[in-house]
Amino acid sequence: MQEIPLTQILFVSTALFFIGMYGLFTRRNLITMLMSIELMLNSVNINFVAFNKYLFPDKLDGLFFTLFIITIAAAEAAVAIAIIINLYRSHNSIDVDDATEMKY
């Protein structure tokens, strides 16, 4: 089987990153925004793994980073959801446009 070139993998991860970014900017629902952030994190994970495999095959640093990022993403999701629940309790909504009191 012919090996997939690095550029294609990078293309996927870049696409994934910008899809996440698009979601983060356009969606007003906090849960969806959180999901978009997860997409961006995963694109980074793909980058780490790909670079590790193609450029430094005899090292494991990239993989370790990926594992750490997954762990932290889980923790982050927990914290974010806690924030969202609190926001819902106080504003009866999880729409970011309803929570704009912290302005000038």
Next chain:
Amino acid sequence: MSNYFYILWIPLLPLVTFVILGLFGRKYLSGIAGLLGTASLLTSTILSIVAAKQYFFVDGKVNGVFQKIVAFKFTWLEFSPNVSIDLGMIIDPISVMMLVVVTSVSLMVHVFSLGYMKGEERFATYYAFLSLFTFSMLGLILSSNIFQVYMFWELVGVSSFLLISYYFNKPSAVAASKKAFIVTRFADLGFLIGILILGFYGGTLDIGLLIERFTSVNSAQYISITGASFLGASMLTWGLTLLFMGGAGKSAMFPLHIWLPDAMEGPTPVSALIHAATMVVAGVYLVARMFPIFSMDEAALNIVTYVGAASALFAAVIACTQTDIKRVLAYSTMSQIGYMMFALGISKNGGENGLGYMASMFHLFTHAFFKSLLFLGAGSVIHMVHSNEMKDMGGLRKLMPITHIAFLIACLAIAGIPPFAGFFSKEEILTAAFHENKIIYGIALFTAALTSFYMFRLYFNIFWSKEAPVGSNDHHDTHNHGEGPWAMKLPLLILAACAVGVGFVPFSQLVTSDGKALETHIDIVFSIAPVALSVLAILLATSFYKKQNEKSDKIATAFGGFYTAAYKKFYVDEVYIFITKKIIFPFIGQPIAWADRNIVDGFMLLLAKATAKISELIKGLQSGKVQNYAMYFFGGILALSILFIYIWK
């Protein structure tokens, strides 16, 4: 060297009293404030007398020379290893002498005030201020560092300000206190610059070290300060002259004297303490303290001499015309301080030529007693008559016999009639002047005659002149309290005894410029001239004022314009008002005020307005929308990436 540490308590006790009375006096201690203040000062006085006895008669002298002892020293602010502001206490003949003078006069004033200020609403505050003043003055005397002198100098000024404006509901008292404060502050500016000059070239602020460095002709400091010159005078002259300017302001030397007569708005015991016996001689003390340096510079000493002599004569002439008894005394004080100043100015440092120095200190010593006696006597009279004007007095000798006798003694003392105190000190000054400078001697002699004249004019106007008012005058029979309580009579008697006795203190054995005993003797032939002149002046005053008659008015008309000018204090106040109102205010004050309002303030307002405008413009960025913030964040990263990848490579 034995321990003088207990001297620390002499200034500290009044300080403690000040704090206690200042914090709790009005509410809780108003009944005993006077007694508390007096008791603490009594302790200080006893301690100073003990110290004086120990210093002068037990262990101050080593091989016939009085030593300078630093009893206590604490480095407070250190700028560099050599330049530091220390709090220290120096003990030498003049400081010990001043300790005794200040504490004893202050004690007398405290006791006198028990009667004089009785029933005042702010009685405790009054005593608190008196204590503050006493503390500052004692601190000033004991200072071992010139910057410490300056600190206490200002404290003395503040307490003088507070006490002059004691009757703060009287607009004239408020104006007088402001005048005193501003004029002396202006002079202190010179003092500060003088300190900085001496400190800069001397490389230290310690008085002892300064003296040591500037008096040896070969020291690097002396060479550098005399080498540097500004406007044709060496920096040493400048430093000393500016130092003297501070002293002249405090000591009311011409032309910085204008505050002293107005300062008489304060309570009379305050005038006795601050504006006659102690604070106003601070300038003399300062010059005496720095005298070894002054003696190295002829020009500065000449300034001291001529300013002193001019003030002595000038004030004596004015004193002959004034009708407010306290103002007469104020001008007399100025005149006597002028005496002390020129006596210092004509003196040399050390040996036989140091006679002027010793005479000046002697006169300071005797003057403190008889002048505070005069003021307290005047206070007693004012207490009785409720007026400062001579025309409201007259014939009081029968109503107040003790005051009368005390006042007479003080007048004789200041006139220099033997054997009263003033005679001895004045003789020394005249002798010194005679040997050094004949012009000064002439001025001094004439001033001495004038002094006798105006003092006896005052005396006769108060106690003789009219016959004793017998109930006819409405404001006399309302005050049938006689001479006042014993608290007021006792200080008069004690001070009268001093005015007689202190002339016999063997002063030349104790206080001299170099610490060695100086042999002096009263030359009878020499004393004939001044004493005869004084007696003549007294006789003249007797014929003018003992009974009301026309003679004095005739003389006044004969002098015409000169009399009016003297009565108006030679228009010095008017000159000051002219200079400030017509020159300084419109040409300096107003442009500066304009610049302040329009340029300085304008710049600040511009900054404020610009900030407000810009923030109004960009506040929309802080929208509160999370996604906008995310956008800025990514935008920032994008910008940074472009920056690092394409521009900074």
